Each structure stands twice: as C-alpha cells, then as structure tokens.
Amino acid sequence: MDASQLLAQAADAVAADPAGLMPARQQMALSLGWHIILACFGVSFPAIIFVMHLRGIRRKDPVALDLAKRWSKVSAVLFAIGAVSGTVLSFEMGLLWPGLMGTYGDVLGLPFAFEGLAFFLEAIFIGIYLYGWGRMPPKVHLLMLLPMAITGVFGTYCVLAVNAWMNHPVGFNIVDGQIVDVEPWAVMFNSQAFMQFAHMWVGAYMVAGFSIAAVYAAGMLRGRRDRHHRLGFVVPFAFATIAALAQPFVGHFLGEGLEERQPSKLAAFELAETTDEGASPLRIGGVLIEGEVKGAIEIPYLGSIIALGSLDEPVPGLDQIPDEDQPPVNLTHWAFQTMIGIGLLLMAAVALFWFLRWRRRDLLEHRWFLRFASTAGVLAVIALESGWIATEVGRQPWIVYGVMRTNEAAADHSAGLWGVYGASVVLYGAMTVGAIVVLRSMARRWRAGAADLPSPYGPQSRLRDRVEDPATEEAAK
Known part of the structure; x- marks a missing residue:
C-alpha cells in the first residue's frame, strides 16, 4: 500500500468520525489530566495530616502540630481548586459524550450519585477541621480527619468503579438496541473495580507523599536543615515509601487476565505485533512502524513470564486483532513503560534511603539525594499521568469496551465545543497560576515567622496560637 492510499484511508476515517469527537477528546484529556493530580491529594493528604497531628498530640510536639496545621490549610486550597475542576468534569460527561450518558446513564447513575454525596461530606469535614484549631478538644479535632479520609477514598472508589466498568462492562442487557435489566450494584462492585481502585489509591499516596517531601527537600537544599524540614520530609516520604514498594505488586495483580479481557491493550503494552511461537520477549522501548517493531531491546521469555506467568505461552499479538479494533500502539506502549520505569526508579530510591538509614547513614545530608528527592514529586505525577494514558488510550477505539465505540458516544456537531475547550x-x-501564587504566599509568610495566617471568613479564635495538647487545653480552661 503506497502513501497516497494510506492518506486516503486516514482521510476517510476522519470524515467518518463525528464533528464533536476531537474537541471532546481534547477537553477530557485536559480536564482529567489536571483534576487527577488534585484528586490524589484529596485521597491521601488527610491520612498524612492525621499521622502528623497524632504525633503532635501524643508527643506534645509543637513542630508536628504546626506542620499539621499548615498542611490543613494547604489541603483546603487544593480541595477548593479541585472542587472547581470536578464540577467542570461532571458537566462535561453529558456535554461531550451524549451517546454514552444518554444510553448508559441509568447504569452509571448510582456510583456518580455516591461520589457526589462523598464530595459534599468531605467538604463539610474539611471545614470543621480547618476552623477547629483552638476551638475543639484536641482528640475530637483530630478525629475530624477520619471522615475526610473515608469520604475521599469512597468517592474515588465510585469514580474508579465507573472506569473499571468502562473496561469491563457488566450489570445490563441489550434487547432490541435498548438497555434493560440494569443492575447498578453490579457496576459498583464489578470484578475489576477493587484492583483498579487499589492501583489508583496507592498511586495517590505516591504523588502526595513524594510531592510534599519534595517541598522540604528543596528547602533543605537551600540550607534549611532544622527539625521542621526534616520532619516535614520524613513523614510524607514514609507514606510514599510504602506506596512505592507496594505499587508494582498491585499493578501486576491488576494486569492478570488482561489477555482475556482486553487482548489488544496487552498487545500494545508489550509491543507484540505478531503472536510469537513460544514465549514472548520483554520489549523495552521501540516503536511500531509499518507493522514492524524497531529499536526495541528484547529480553527473551520475560514478556510471557511477567504478563502471563508462563515460560512457553506467547503474548497474543495484534495480528489477532482486527485493524479497526486496535489502539494507538506506540502511545500506549510508551505510556505504559514510562509508568513502569519511573515506578521502579522510585521504588529503588526509597529502598536505598531506608536501608542506609538503617545502617545509620543519613542521605538527607547529601545534596545529590536532596536534588533527586526534590524532583520525585514531578516523577510521581508523570508516572500517574502515563498510567492513565496507557489505560484510556489502550482501551480505544472503545469507550465501553466491546460495546460502544468512542466515536459513537461523541456529539454529531462541534458547535461551541471548541469554545468550551478554549475557555477550559x-x-x-488561571487556577494553576492562582494555586501557585497562593501556596507560595503562604510558604513565604510561614518562613517569615507567621504563627498563623488570617482566614478570609469564619470566626477568629481567642486562643489562635494555642498548642493542641491536653496540658495546654486544661490551662486554657
């Protein structure tokens, strides 16, 4: 087939797609890619603050309490911005994908309703915790973090249940083109929901833990070696450590059975153009050009061992998948390997840090490690985004795998959709710039010695600077 025929086929494919498909894809990529970073903090930040706050109460540690108080204000800023982007997303589902929501709205209604309820409950307890400093008994105030953590986790599970359903649709039948026999609870608890949620949940702790630790690593690089910075680094880094060590195993368990559920996605992950005779190699790097894999480093047998747990069974290749059902292979493959590569790098880094700490060698005294730690948050975000690209692009051309194609879900027109994209x-x-300005302003005033920052609204405490421990509480009374 010559170049002119390929161009003609591409032009026909573009012409067959609805006008609203391209702006919808661009809009969702922007919205989800931006919102998911904030969602990570909503899921994991309350637990990190809880541990720091608990340490402050039990050990009567004013540094730990001060960190917990500061982090609560940071979490409030991030939650407020995330609320805006989450609200935008809720409208976008119906606006950009009318075919999906119009057809499967009854199927997806329950998890979306629960997610909205969890969001409002989380907002309530964030407000109580934020304004509870100096106004509530210390232990009661601490417990306000638990509903925040639970509702954040539950809301995330609901969203991940919907995405898992899109990868493995259940809970309905199609009769004469109509959706019948809807089972909403089957969507909530479909067989892939828990493992996909676990993968995201652990990833959220990596993003939040490494990002928070990176802030204090950068401060130590600038010479701030006080206890405030060391404690601010170690606690979130400990959370990130557990997540980084667990994530490869969680991801492996999530991928089990992918050759049966989504063989096209697995073939793209492994860059398997053809089905090998015998065990497939692990292909590191490389691209697929005109049906031929070029530039890949191949490690014999390892592809089948990792993907299938077999020494002789081959990874199903793209030659078994019709051309019209194949995903964008190179993008899927590179996104997947970027996620894996960064994940392994972070896992090795945390293992080295704690091993040397056990051997009484403190890497926080070495600038090369602090430089790496100050970039770890960015690396974790890149790994997270790459994982979602691999998941979503690898499912294409299906929006609901095997049931509805993405071009069937998009609007037939693009009127106003490009304008919505531009406005987004x-x-x-603007929200990114605003968040950076606000957080930098808060950090600057804290470094200048501000014991507390004024709130734009809400009651002012008469005991604003009181340390939350039982002895101080009793003295205040």
Whole structure:
C-alpha cells in the first residue's frame, strides 16, 4: 500500500468520525489530566495530616502540630481548586459524550450519585477541621480527619468503579438496541473495580507523599536543615515509601487476565505485533512502524513470564486483532513503560534511603539525594499521568469496551465545543497560576515567622496560637 492510499484511508476515517469527537477528546484529556493530580491529594493528604497531628498530640510536639496545621490549610486550597475542576468534569460527561450518558446513564447513575454525596461530606469535614484549631478538644479535632479520609477514598472508589466498568462492562442487557435489566450494584462492585481502585489509591499516596517531601527537600537544599524540614520530609516520604514498594505488586495483580479481557491493550503494552511461537520477549522501548517493531531491546521469555506467568505461552499479538479494533500502539506502549520505569526508579530510591538509614547513614545530608528527592514529586505525577494514558488510550477505539465505540458516544456537531475547550484552557491555566501564587504566599509568610495566617471568613479564635495538647487545653480552661 503506497502513501497516497494510506492518506486516503486516514482521510476517510476522519470524515467518518463525528464533528464533536476531537474537541471532546481534547477537553477530557485536559480536564482529567489536571483534576487527577488534585484528586490524589484529596485521597491521601488527610491520612498524612492525621499521622502528623497524632504525633503532635501524643508527643506534645509543637513542630508536628504546626506542620499539621499548615498542611490543613494547604489541603483546603487544593480541595477548593479541585472542587472547581470536578464540577467542570461532571458537566462535561453529558456535554461531550451524549451517546454514552444518554444510553448508559441509568447504569452509571448510582456510583456518580455516591461520589457526589462523598464530595459534599468531605467538604463539610474539611471545614470543621480547618476552623477547629483552638476551638475543639484536641482528640475530637483530630478525629475530624477520619471522615475526610473515608469520604475521599469512597468517592474515588465510585469514580474508579465507573472506569473499571468502562473496561469491563457488566450489570445490563441489550434487547432490541435498548438497555434493560440494569443492575447498578453490579457496576459498583464489578470484578475489576477493587484492583483498579487499589492501583489508583496507592498511586495517590505516591504523588502526595513524594510531592510534599519534595517541598522540604528543596528547602533543605537551600540550607534549611532544622527539625521542621526534616520532619516535614520524613513523614510524607514514609507514606510514599510504602506506596512505592507496594505499587508494582498491585499493578501486576491488576494486569492478570488482561489477555482475556482486553487482548489488544496487552498487545500494545508489550509491543507484540505478531503472536510469537513460544514465549514472548520483554520489549523495552521501540516503536511500531509499518507493522514492524524497531529499536526495541528484547529480553527473551520475560514478556510471557511477567504478563502471563508462563515460560512457553506467547503474548497474543495484534495480528489477532482486527485493524479497526486496535489502539494507538506506540502511545500506549510508551505510556505504559514510562509508568513502569519511573515506578521502579522510585521504588529503588526509597529502598536505598531506608536501608542506609538503617545502617545509620543519613542521605538527607547529601545534596545529590536532596536534588533527586526534590524532583520525585514531578516523577510521581508523570508516572500517574502515563498510567492513565496507557489505560484510556489502550482501551480505544472503545469507550465501553466491546460495546460502544468512542466515536459513537461523541456529539454529531462541534458547535461551541471548541469554545468550551478554549475557555477550559484559560480556566485551568488561571487556577494553576492562582494555586501557585497562593501556596507560595503562604510558604513565604510561614518562613517569615507567621504563627498563623488570617482566614478570609469564619470566626477568629481567642486562643489562635494555642498548642493542641491536653496540658495546654486544661490551662486554657
């Protein structure tokens, strides 16, 4: 087939797609890619603050309490911005994908309703905790973090249940083109929901833990070696450590059975153009060009061992998948390997840090490690985004795997959708700049010695600077 025929086929494919498909894809990539970072903090930050706050109460540690108080204000800023992007997303589902929501709205209604309820409950307890400093008994105030953590986790599970359903649809039948026999609870607890949630949940602790630790690593690089920075680094880094060590195993268990559920995605992950005779190699790097894999480093047998747990069974290749059902192979493959590569790098880094700490060697005294630690948050975000690209792009051309194609879910027109996309770029850009300005301003005033920051609204405490421990509480009374 010559170049002119390939161009003609591409032009026909573009012409067959609805006008709303491209702006919908661009809009969702922007919105989800931006919102998911904030969602990580909503899921994991309350637990990290809880541990720091508990340490402050039990050990009567004013540094730990001060960190917990500061982090609570940071979490409030991130939650407020995330609330905006999450609200935008809720409208986008119906606006950009009318075919999906119009057809399967009854199927997906329950998890989306629960997610909205969890969001409002989380907002309530964030407000109580934020304004509870100096106004509530210390232990009661500490317990306000638990509903925050639970509702954040539950809301995330609901969203992940919907995404797991899109990868493995259950809970309905199709009769004469109509959706019948809807079982909403089957969607909530479909067989892939728990493992996909676990993968995201652990990833959220990696993003939040490494990002928070990176802030204090950067401070130590600038010479701030006080206990405030060391404790601010170690606690979130400990959370990130557990997550980084667990994530490869969680991801492996999630991928089990992928050759049966989504063989096209597995073939793209492994860059398997053809089905090998015998065990498949692990292909590191490389691209698929005109049906031929080029530039890959191949390690014999390892592809089948990792993907299938077999020494002789081959990974099903793309030659078994019709051309019209194949995902964008190179993007899926590179996104998957980027996620794996960064994950293994972070796992090795945390293992080295704690091993040397056990051997009484403190890497926080070495600038090369602090430089790496200050970039770990960015690396964790890149791994998270790469994982979602691999998951979503690897499912294409299906929006609901095997049931509805993505082009069937998009609107037939693009009127106003490009304008919405442009407005979203401006909105997210403004929120990004605003978040950076606000957080940097808060950090600057804290470094200048501000014991507390004024709130734009809400009651002012008469005991604003009181340390939350039982002895101080009793003295205040």
